[in-house]
Amino acid sequence: MGFDFDPSVMLSTLPLLMDGMFLTIFITIIGLITGFILGVSSGFAKLSRRAPLRLISDAYVGVIRGTPLIVQVMFLYFGLPMLTGARISPVTAGIIAIAVNSGAYISEIVRGAVQSIDKGQMEAGRSIGLTNVQTMCFVIWPQAFRRMIPSLGNQFIISLKDTSLLVVIGVAELTRQGQEIIATTFRAFEIWLTVGLIYLAMTMVLSRILRIIEKKLTDQGSV
Amino acid sequence: MNAPMSTHIDTQIDTPMIEIKDLYKNFGDVTVLNGVSLSVSSGEVVVIIGSSGSGKSTMLRCITRLEEISGGSIKVDGHHVHDAKSDINYIRTEAGMVFQNFNLFPHLSVLENVTLGPIKVRKTEKSEAIALGLKLLEKVGLREKAYNYPSQLSGGQKQRVAIARALALNPKVILFDEPTSALDPELVGEVLSVMRQLAEEGMTMVVVTHEMAFARYVADRVIFLEKGCIAEEGNAEEFFNSPKHPRLKEFLGQVQAL
Numbered sequence: 219m220g221f222d223f224d225p226s227v228m229l230s231t232l233p234l235l236m237d238g239m240f241l242t243i244f245i246t247i248i249g250l251i252t253g254f255i256l257g258v259s260s261g262f263a264k265l266s267r268r269a270p271l272r273l274i275s276d277a278y279v280g281v282i283r284g285t286p287l288i289v290q291v292m293f294l295y296f297g298l299p300m301l302t303g304a305r306i307s308p309v310t311a312g313i314i315a316i317a318v319n320s321g322a323y324i325s326e327i328v329r330g331a332v333q334s335i336d337k338g339q340m341e342a343g344r345s346i347g348l349t350n351v352q353t354m355c356f357v358i359w360p361q362a363f364r365r366m367i368p369s370l371g372n373q374f375i376i377s378l379k380d381t382s383l384l385v386v387i388g389v390a391e392l393t394r395q396g397q398e399i400i401a402t403t404f405r406a407f408e409i410w411l412t413v414g415l416i417y418l419a420m421t422m423v424l425s426r427i428l429r430i431i432e433k434k435l436t437d438q439g440s441v
Numbered sequence: 442m443n444a445p446m447s448t449h450i451d452t453q454i455d456t457p458m459i460e461i462k463d464l465y466k467n468f469g470d471v472t473v474l475n476g477v478s479l480s481v482s483s484g485e486v487v488v489i490i491g492s493s494g495s496g497k498s499t500m501l502r503c504i505t506r507l508e509e510i511s512g513g514s515i516k517v518d519g520h521h522v523h524d525a526k527s528d529i530n531y532i533r534t535e536a537g538m539v540f541q542n543f544n545l546f547p548h549l550s551v552l553e554n555v556t557l558g559p560i561k562v563r564k565t566e567k568s569e570a571i572a573l574g575l576k577l578l579e580k581v582g583l584r585e586k587a588y589n590y591p592s593q594l595s596g597g598q599k600q601r602v603a604i605a606r607a608l609a610l611n612p613k614v615i616l617f618d619e620p621t622s623a624l625d626p627e628l629v630g631e632v633l634s635v636m637r638q639l640a641e642e643g644m645t646m647v648v649v650t651h652e653m654a655f656a657r658y659v660a661d662r663v664i665f666l667e668k669g670c671i672a673e674e675g676n677a678e679e680f681f682n683s684p685k686h687p688r689l690k691e692f693l694g695q696v697q698a699l
Contacts, residue, residue, distance in 0.1 A: 336544075338540060338542055338544035339544060339546065341507050341538075341540070341544065342538075342540065342544035342545070342546070342603075343546075344507070344530075344533060345505055345507070345533055345537065345538035345540075345607075346533070346534070346537070346557065346558035346562065346606060346607070346609075346610055347530045347531065347533045347534035347558060347562040347563075347610060348530070348557075348558070348561055348562060349530055352561055352562075356557060356561060357546055357557075360548045361546075361547065361548050364548070
Protein backbone atom coordinates (compact mmCIF):
# COMPACT_ATOMS: atom_id res chain seq x y z
CA MET A 219 0.00 0.00 0.00
CA GLY A 220 1.58 3.22 -1.11
CA PHE A 221 1.61 6.40 0.92
CA ASP A 222 0.63 9.51 -0.88
CA PHE A 223 1.68 12.77 0.65
CA ASP A 224 -1.14 15.28 0.66
CA PRO A 225 0.11 18.80 1.29
CA SER A 226 -3.38 20.26 0.89
CA VAL A 227 -4.28 18.82 4.32
CA MET A 228 -1.49 20.89 5.77
CA LEU A 229 -3.02 24.05 4.36
CA SER A 230 -6.63 23.28 5.12
CA THR A 231 -5.93 22.44 8.77
CA LEU A 232 -3.63 25.41 9.28
CA PRO A 233 -6.28 27.73 10.77
CA LEU A 234 -7.09 25.15 13.46
CA LEU A 235 -3.42 24.58 14.19
CA MET A 236 -2.89 28.33 14.36
CA ASP A 237 -5.53 28.52 17.09
CA GLY A 238 -3.48 25.98 18.99
CA MET A 239 -0.34 27.95 18.32
CA PHE A 240 -1.82 31.13 19.74
CA LEU A 241 -2.86 29.32 22.91
CA THR A 242 0.66 27.85 23.17
CA ILE A 243 2.13 31.33 22.84
CA PHE A 244 -0.32 32.73 25.39
CA ILE A 245 0.45 30.04 27.97
CA THR A 246 4.18 30.37 27.36
CA ILE A 247 4.25 34.15 27.74
CA ILE A 248 2.07 34.33 30.87
CA GLY A 249 3.77 31.25 32.33
CA LEU A 250 7.26 32.60 31.73
CA ILE A 251 6.52 36.10 33.05
CA THR A 252 5.17 34.54 36.25
CA GLY A 253 7.98 32.01 36.27
CA PHE A 254 10.57 34.76 35.91
CA ILE A 255 9.15 36.62 38.91
CA LEU A 256 9.06 33.38 40.88
CA GLY A 257 12.57 32.47 39.80
CA VAL A 258 14.11 35.85 40.64
CA SER A 259 12.45 35.80 44.08
CA SER A 260 13.56 32.25 44.71
CA GLY A 261 17.07 32.95 43.41
CA PHE A 262 17.50 35.90 45.76
CA ALA A 263 15.95 33.90 48.60
CA LYS A 264 18.68 31.35 48.07
CA LEU A 265 21.32 34.09 48.34
CA SER A 266 19.70 35.52 51.46
CA ARG A 267 21.37 35.62 54.82
CA ARG A 268 18.15 34.29 56.36
CA ALA A 269 18.19 30.54 56.70
CA PRO A 270 14.40 29.98 56.45
CA LEU A 271 14.30 31.77 53.08
CA ARG A 272 17.17 29.66 51.78
CA LEU A 273 15.43 26.53 53.01
CA ILE A 274 12.15 27.36 51.29
CA SER A 275 13.96 28.09 48.05
CA ASP A 276 15.99 24.89 48.29
CA ALA A 277 12.86 22.82 48.88
CA TYR A 278 11.03 24.44 45.96
CA VAL A 279 13.86 23.96 43.50
CA GLY A 280 14.55 20.45 44.77
CA VAL A 281 10.97 19.21 44.44
CA ILE A 282 10.33 20.77 41.03
CA ARG A 283 13.62 19.71 39.49
CA GLY A 284 13.29 16.27 40.99
CA THR A 285 9.89 15.40 39.52
CA PRO A 286 8.70 15.17 35.91
CA LEU A 287 6.69 18.08 34.56
CA ILE A 288 3.94 15.75 33.38
CA VAL A 289 3.44 14.48 36.94
CA GLN A 290 3.36 18.07 38.19
CA VAL A 291 0.73 18.95 35.60
CA MET A 292 -1.51 15.99 36.44
CA PHE A 293 -1.08 16.52 40.18
CA LEU A 294 -2.06 20.16 39.77
CA TYR A 295 -5.08 19.47 37.60
CA PHE A 296 -6.42 16.11 38.84
CA GLY A 297 -4.78 15.66 42.24
CA LEU A 298 -4.96 18.99 44.00
CA PRO A 299 -8.73 19.63 43.44
CA MET A 300 -9.46 16.42 45.36
CA LEU A 301 -7.84 18.05 48.37
CA THR A 302 -9.07 21.61 47.92
CA GLY A 303 -12.41 20.86 46.28
CA ALA A 304 -11.82 23.73 43.85
CA ARG A 305 -11.39 22.84 40.19
CA ILE A 306 -9.29 25.05 38.01
CA SER A 307 -9.49 25.33 34.25
CA PRO A 308 -6.97 23.34 32.19
CA VAL A 309 -5.43 26.56 30.82
CA THR A 310 -4.97 27.99 34.32
CA ALA A 311 -3.45 24.73 35.50
CA GLY A 312 -1.16 24.80 32.45
CA ILE A 313 0.01 28.34 33.12
CA ILE A 314 0.66 27.56 36.78
CA ALA A 315 2.57 24.41 35.87
CA ILE A 316 4.79 26.24 33.35
CA ALA A 317 5.35 29.11 35.80
CA VAL A 318 6.22 26.93 38.77
CA ASN A 319 8.38 24.63 36.68
CA SER A 320 10.35 27.31 34.83
CA GLY A 321 10.63 29.33 38.07
CA ALA A 322 12.66 26.56 39.69
CA TYR A 323 15.17 26.49 36.85
CA ILE A 324 15.28 30.29 36.54
CA SER A 325 15.97 30.41 40.28
CA GLU A 326 19.22 28.53 39.73
CA ILE A 327 20.10 30.69 36.72
CA VAL A 328 19.60 33.87 38.76
CA ARG A 329 21.55 32.58 41.74
CA GLY A 330 24.45 31.45 39.59
CA ALA A 331 24.63 34.71 37.64
CA VAL A 332 24.49 36.92 40.72
CA GLN A 333 27.14 34.81 42.44
CA SER A 334 29.38 35.00 39.41
CA ILE A 335 29.74 38.78 39.74
CA ASP A 336 33.05 39.67 41.33
CA LYS A 337 32.89 40.46 45.05
CA GLY A 338 34.77 43.67 44.36
CA GLN A 339 31.70 45.08 42.61
CA MET A 340 29.64 44.90 45.79
CA GLU A 341 32.53 46.40 47.74
CA ALA A 342 32.97 49.22 45.25
CA GLY A 343 29.24 49.97 45.35
CA ARG A 344 29.17 50.02 49.13
CA SER A 345 32.35 52.11 49.28
CA ILE A 346 30.70 55.00 47.43
CA GLY A 347 27.89 54.96 49.99
CA LEU A 348 25.27 52.92 48.13
CA THR A 349 23.15 50.67 50.34
CA ASN A 350 23.13 46.93 49.88
CA VAL A 351 19.86 47.11 47.92
CA GLN A 352 21.03 50.03 45.77
CA THR A 353 24.24 48.20 44.91
CA MET A 354 22.20 45.15 43.97
CA CYS A 355 19.89 47.21 41.71
CA PHE A 356 22.39 49.50 40.01
CA VAL A 357 25.62 47.49 40.04
CA ILE A 358 25.14 43.75 40.48
CA TRP A 359 21.79 43.07 38.79
CA PRO A 360 22.52 44.77 35.43
CA GLN A 361 25.71 42.75 35.08
CA ALA A 362 24.16 39.53 36.32
CA PHE A 363 21.18 39.94 34.00
CA ARG A 364 23.45 40.10 30.96
CA ARG A 365 25.14 36.90 31.99
CA MET A 366 21.75 35.24 32.46
CA ILE A 367 20.46 35.86 28.98
CA PRO A 368 21.84 32.78 27.21
CA SER A 369 20.62 30.45 29.96
CA LEU A 370 17.31 32.27 30.25
CA GLY A 371 16.84 31.92 26.51
CA ASN A 372 17.49 28.24 26.78
CA GLN A 373 14.90 27.92 29.54
CA PHE A 374 12.34 29.94 27.56
CA ILE A 375 12.69 27.58 24.63
CA ILE A 376 12.40 24.52 26.87
CA SER A 377 9.27 25.92 28.51
CA LEU A 378 7.72 26.72 25.15
CA LYS A 379 8.16 23.14 24.06
CA ASP A 380 7.06 21.86 27.48
CA THR A 381 3.60 23.33 26.91
CA SER A 382 3.01 20.36 24.59
CA LEU A 383 2.79 18.17 27.70
CA LEU A 384 -0.38 20.02 28.64
CA VAL A 385 -2.03 17.72 26.12
CA VAL A 386 -2.59 15.32 29.02
CA ILE A 387 -5.06 17.68 30.71
CA GLY A 388 -6.80 18.59 27.49
CA VAL A 389 -5.51 22.10 26.95
CA ALA A 390 -6.24 22.94 23.32
CA GLU A 391 -2.70 24.05 22.58
CA LEU A 392 -0.84 23.21 19.41
CA THR A 393 -0.06 19.55 20.11
CA ARG A 394 -3.60 18.84 21.26
CA GLN A 395 -5.04 20.52 18.17
CA GLY A 396 -2.82 18.32 16.02
CA GLN A 397 -3.94 15.20 17.82
CA GLU A 398 -7.60 16.06 17.36
CA ILE A 399 -7.24 16.80 13.68
CA ILE A 400 -5.51 13.45 13.17
CA ALA A 401 -8.34 11.71 14.99
CA THR A 402 -10.73 12.82 12.24
CA THR A 403 -8.46 13.01 9.17
CA PHE A 404 -5.94 10.20 9.89
CA ARG A 405 -3.26 12.30 8.20
CA ALA A 406 -0.63 11.72 10.91
CA PHE A 407 2.38 12.42 8.69
CA GLU A 408 1.20 15.76 7.35
CA ILE A 409 -0.19 17.01 10.66
CA TRP A 410 2.76 16.09 12.87
CA LEU A 411 5.05 17.54 10.23
CA THR A 412 3.12 20.81 10.29
CA VAL A 413 2.96 20.85 14.09
CA GLY A 414 6.70 20.29 14.24
CA LEU A 415 7.36 23.08 11.73
CA ILE A 416 5.21 25.48 13.73
CA TYR A 417 7.14 24.69 16.93
CA LEU A 418 10.37 25.15 15.03
CA ALA A 419 9.22 28.52 13.71
CA MET A 420 8.27 29.67 17.19
CA THR A 421 11.56 28.63 18.78
CA MET A 422 13.53 30.20 15.93
CA VAL A 423 11.75 33.51 16.34
CA LEU A 424 12.30 33.34 20.10
CA SER A 425 16.02 32.67 19.82
CA ARG A 426 16.35 35.44 17.27
CA ILE A 427 14.68 37.90 19.66
CA LEU A 428 16.97 36.77 22.48
CA ARG A 429 20.05 37.15 20.34
CA ILE A 430 19.06 40.71 19.47
CA ILE A 431 18.57 41.54 23.16
CA GLU A 432 21.89 39.97 24.04
CA LYS A 433 23.71 41.88 21.37
CA LYS A 434 22.08 45.13 22.36
CA LEU A 435 23.18 44.69 25.98
CA THR A 436 26.74 43.62 25.23
CA ASP A 437 27.33 46.42 22.74
CA GLN A 438 27.53 48.88 25.61
CA GLY A 439 30.44 47.89 27.81
CA SER A 440 31.48 44.35 28.28
CA VAL A 441 31.00 42.37 31.44
CA MET B 442 26.81 68.45 53.32
CA ASN B 443 27.41 70.81 50.45
CA ALA B 444 30.98 71.68 51.23
CA PRO B 445 32.82 73.18 48.28
CA MET B 446 34.33 70.53 46.09
CA SER B 447 37.85 69.27 46.50
CA THR B 448 38.85 71.85 49.02
CA HIS B 449 39.84 70.83 52.42
CA ILE B 450 38.53 72.86 55.28
CA ASP B 451 38.60 71.31 58.66
CA THR B 452 38.75 73.63 61.56
CA GLN B 453 38.67 71.01 64.27
CA ILE B 454 42.39 70.41 64.44
CA ASP B 455 41.98 68.44 67.67
CA THR B 456 39.75 65.68 66.30
CA PRO B 457 41.76 63.37 64.09
CA MET B 458 40.24 62.44 60.75
CA ILE B 459 40.81 58.77 61.50
CA GLU B 460 41.28 57.40 64.98
CA ILE B 461 42.03 53.72 65.37
CA LYS B 462 42.28 52.43 68.92
CA ASP B 463 43.57 49.03 69.84
CA LEU B 464 42.26 47.36 66.70
CA TYR B 465 42.10 43.58 66.63
CA LYS B 466 41.04 41.48 63.69
CA ASN B 467 40.93 37.71 63.52
CA PHE B 468 40.05 35.51 60.61
CA GLY B 469 39.09 32.33 62.42
CA ASP B 470 42.13 31.38 64.47
CA VAL B 471 44.45 33.69 62.60
CA THR B 472 45.09 37.07 64.15
CA VAL B 473 45.69 39.57 61.38
CA LEU B 474 45.66 42.78 63.36
CA ASN B 475 47.04 42.62 66.85
CA GLY B 476 46.27 45.82 68.69
CA VAL B 477 46.87 48.61 66.18
CA SER B 478 46.41 52.21 67.25
CA LEU B 479 46.78 54.97 64.74
CA SER B 480 45.61 58.49 64.37
CA VAL B 481 45.53 60.40 61.09
CA SER B 482 45.11 64.15 61.13
CA SER B 483 43.25 66.17 58.60
CA GLY B 484 45.40 66.88 55.55
CA GLU B 485 47.93 64.24 56.46
CA VAL B 486 49.26 61.66 54.00
CA VAL B 487 50.07 58.40 55.73
CA VAL B 488 51.71 55.56 53.84
CA ILE B 489 51.54 52.04 55.21
CA ILE B 490 54.14 49.54 54.13
CA GLY B 491 54.84 46.00 55.16
CA SER B 492 55.29 42.54 53.74
CA SER B 493 52.29 40.70 52.39
CA GLY B 494 50.15 39.22 55.14
CA SER B 495 51.17 41.93 57.59
CA GLY B 496 47.58 43.19 57.76
CA LYS B 497 47.92 46.43 55.75
CA SER B 498 44.95 45.91 53.46
CA THR B 499 42.83 44.43 56.23
CA MET B 500 43.39 47.52 58.32
CA LEU B 501 42.34 49.77 55.46
CA ARG B 502 39.24 47.65 54.82
CA CYS B 503 38.29 47.83 58.49
CA ILE B 504 38.31 51.63 58.28
CA THR B 505 35.33 51.62 55.87
CA ARG B 506 33.87 48.49 57.39
CA LEU B 507 34.42 46.24 54.41
CA GLU B 508 35.64 43.96 57.19
CA GLU B 509 34.13 43.64 60.63
CA ILE B 510 36.55 44.09 63.51
CA SER B 511 37.22 41.71 66.37
CA GLY B 512 38.14 44.32 68.96
CA GLY B 513 38.96 47.97 69.50
CA SER B 514 37.36 50.93 67.78
CA ILE B 515 37.67 53.05 64.66
CA LYS B 516 36.38 56.58 64.27
CA VAL B 517 36.23 58.48 60.99
CA ASP B 518 35.74 62.22 61.44
CA GLY B 519 34.30 61.49 64.88
CA HIS B 520 31.85 58.80 63.74
CA HIS B 521 32.16 55.31 65.15
CA VAL B 522 32.54 53.08 62.09
CA HIS B 523 31.66 49.78 63.73
CA ASP B 524 28.79 50.96 65.86
CA ALA B 525 25.43 49.49 64.84
CA LYS B 526 23.84 52.91 65.37
CA SER B 527 26.16 54.68 62.95
CA ASP B 528 25.06 55.35 59.41
CA ILE B 529 27.75 53.36 57.66
CA ASN B 530 26.63 54.51 54.22
CA TYR B 531 27.20 58.10 55.26
CA ILE B 532 30.59 57.31 56.79
CA ARG B 533 31.62 55.64 53.54
CA THR B 534 30.92 58.83 51.60
CA GLU B 535 33.36 60.57 53.95
CA ALA B 536 36.05 57.93 53.52
CA GLY B 537 36.46 57.01 49.86
CA MET B 538 38.20 53.83 48.83
CA VAL B 539 40.41 53.04 45.84
CA PHE B 540 40.98 49.33 45.23
CA GLN B 541 43.91 47.39 43.87
CA ASN B 542 41.72 45.91 41.11
CA PHE B 543 39.94 49.20 40.35
CA ASN B 544 36.49 47.59 40.63
CA LEU B 545 34.99 49.95 38.10
CA PHE B 546 31.42 49.15 37.09
CA PRO B 547 31.90 47.54 33.66
CA HIS B 548 28.31 48.08 32.50
CA LEU B 549 28.48 51.84 33.02
CA SER B 550 30.37 54.42 31.02
CA VAL B 551 33.33 56.17 32.60
CA LEU B 552 31.18 59.20 33.34
CA GLU B 553 28.36 57.08 34.79
CA ASN B 554 30.87 55.35 37.05
CA VAL B 555 31.74 58.75 38.48
CA THR B 556 28.20 60.13 38.70
CA LEU B 557 26.47 57.07 40.20
CA GLY B 558 27.43 58.01 43.75
CA PRO B 559 26.42 61.67 43.52
CA ILE B 560 23.09 60.81 41.86
CA LYS B 561 22.02 57.88 44.03
CA VAL B 562 23.67 58.72 47.33
CA ARG B 563 23.91 62.50 47.37
CA LYS B 564 20.68 62.91 45.35
CA THR B 565 22.44 65.44 43.13
CA GLU B 566 20.57 66.63 40.03
CA LYS B 567 21.67 64.62 37.02
CA SER B 568 22.91 67.64 35.06
CA GLU B 569 24.83 68.86 38.08
CA ALA B 570 26.34 65.41 38.63
CA ILE B 571 27.44 65.26 35.00
CA ALA B 572 29.12 68.64 35.29
CA LEU B 573 30.87 67.47 38.44
CA GLY B 574 31.83 64.17 36.80
CA LEU B 575 33.34 65.89 33.76
CA LYS B 576 35.26 68.26 35.98
CA LEU B 577 36.72 65.38 37.98
CA LEU B 578 37.59 63.44 34.83
CA GLU B 579 39.35 66.55 33.59
CA LYS B 580 41.28 66.62 36.84
CA VAL B 581 42.53 63.05 36.39
CA GLY B 582 43.21 63.73 32.71
CA LEU B 583 40.45 61.57 31.26
CA ARG B 584 37.87 64.08 30.11
CA GLU B 585 37.97 62.66 26.58
CA LYS B 586 37.19 59.13 27.85
CA ALA B 587 33.95 60.17 29.57
CA TYR B 588 31.72 58.21 27.21
CA ASN B 589 33.94 55.16 26.87
CA TYR B 590 33.44 51.99 28.84
CA PRO B 591 35.96 50.67 31.37
CA SER B 592 36.89 47.76 29.10
CA GLN B 593 38.26 50.30 26.63
CA LEU B 594 40.72 51.78 29.13
CA SER B 595 44.24 50.84 30.20
CA GLY B 596 44.85 49.84 33.80
CA GLY B 597 46.29 53.23 34.68
CA GLN B 598 43.28 54.98 33.16
CA LYS B 599 40.92 52.69 35.06
CA GLN B 600 42.57 53.52 38.33
CA ARG B 601 42.37 57.22 37.59
CA VAL B 602 38.65 56.83 36.91
CA ALA B 603 38.35 54.98 40.22
CA ILE B 604 40.00 57.94 41.94
CA ALA B 605 37.56 60.33 40.23
CA ARG B 606 34.69 58.07 41.34
CA ALA B 607 35.87 58.31 44.95
CA LEU B 608 36.36 62.08 44.69
CA ALA B 609 32.83 62.54 43.35
CA LEU B 610 31.40 62.12 46.83
CA ASN B 611 33.66 64.88 48.13
CA PRO B 612 35.17 62.64 50.80
CA LYS B 613 37.21 63.92 53.71
CA VAL B 614 39.72 61.13 53.37
CA ILE B 615 40.63 58.64 50.65
CA LEU B 616 42.00 55.19 51.38
CA PHE B 617 44.18 53.63 48.70
CA ASP B 618 44.60 49.86 48.84
CA GLU B 619 47.70 49.06 46.77
CA PRO B 620 46.46 51.29 43.94
CA THR B 621 49.33 50.52 41.57
CA SER B 622 50.00 46.86 42.35
CA ALA B 623 47.87 45.54 39.49
CA LEU B 624 49.39 47.89 36.92
CA ASP B 625 52.03 47.37 34.30
CA PRO B 626 55.17 49.25 35.39
CA GLU B 627 54.86 51.93 32.72
CA LEU B 628 51.35 52.83 33.92
CA VAL B 629 52.23 53.33 37.58
CA GLY B 630 53.49 56.88 37.13
CA GLU B 631 50.25 58.38 35.84
CA VAL B 632 48.33 57.09 38.87
CA LEU B 633 50.94 58.21 41.36
CA SER B 634 51.04 61.68 39.85
CA VAL B 635 47.27 62.06 40.33
CA MET B 636 47.71 60.91 43.92
CA ARG B 637 50.56 63.32 44.46
CA GLN B 638 48.41 66.15 43.12
CA LEU B 639 45.66 65.24 45.59
CA ALA B 640 48.17 65.21 48.41
CA GLU B 641 49.38 68.66 47.42
CA GLU B 642 45.81 69.95 47.47
CA GLY B 643 45.58 68.86 51.09
CA MET B 644 43.51 65.70 50.79
CA THR B 645 43.81 63.38 53.75
CA MET B 646 45.11 60.08 52.44
CA VAL B 647 46.00 56.66 53.80
CA VAL B 648 47.93 54.69 51.22
CA VAL B 649 48.94 51.07 51.32
CA THR B 650 51.66 50.70 48.73
CA HIS B 651 54.95 49.17 47.72
CA GLU B 652 56.03 52.32 45.90
CA MET B 653 58.86 53.46 48.12
CA ALA B 654 59.57 56.58 46.11
CA PHE B 655 55.99 57.70 46.62
CA ALA B 656 56.28 57.00 50.34
CA ARG B 657 59.53 58.90 50.57
CA TYR B 658 58.48 62.01 48.68
CA VAL B 659 54.76 62.34 49.30
CA ALA B 660 54.06 60.85 52.72
CA ASP B 661 54.00 62.96 55.83
CA ARG B 662 54.33 59.82 57.87
CA VAL B 663 55.26 56.25 57.04
CA ILE B 664 54.13 53.23 59.02
CA PHE B 665 55.68 49.80 58.94
CA LEU B 666 53.23 47.06 59.76
CA GLU B 667 54.63 43.72 60.81
CA LYS B 668 52.60 40.74 62.02
CA GLY B 669 49.55 42.87 62.73
CA CYS B 670 51.38 45.49 64.78
CA ILE B 671 52.92 48.84 64.00
CA ALA B 672 56.60 48.01 64.23
CA GLU B 673 57.88 51.44 63.32
CA GLU B 674 56.56 54.81 62.30
CA GLY B 675 58.07 58.15 61.59
CA ASN B 676 58.37 60.94 59.07
CA ALA B 677 59.50 59.77 55.68
CA GLU B 678 63.06 61.00 55.96
CA GLU B 679 64.06 59.37 59.24
CA PHE B 680 62.03 56.31 58.35
CA PHE B 681 64.03 55.60 55.23
CA ASN B 682 67.38 57.03 56.24
CA SER B 683 67.66 55.52 59.67
CA PRO B 684 65.31 52.59 60.11
CA LYS B 685 65.58 51.02 63.56
CA HIS B 686 63.47 47.88 63.57
CA PRO B 687 65.50 44.91 62.24
CA ARG B 688 62.55 43.66 60.15
CA LEU B 689 62.14 47.09 58.58
CA LYS B 690 65.83 47.19 57.67
CA GLU B 691 65.46 43.79 56.11
CA PHE B 692 62.24 44.81 54.31
CA LEU B 693 63.73 48.01 52.91
CA GLY B 694 66.78 46.07 51.83
CA GLN B 695 64.63 43.60 49.93
CA VAL B 696 62.48 46.26 48.31
CA GLN B 697 65.42 48.37 47.26
CA ALA B 698 67.25 45.37 45.89
CA LEU B 699 64.51 45.01 43.30
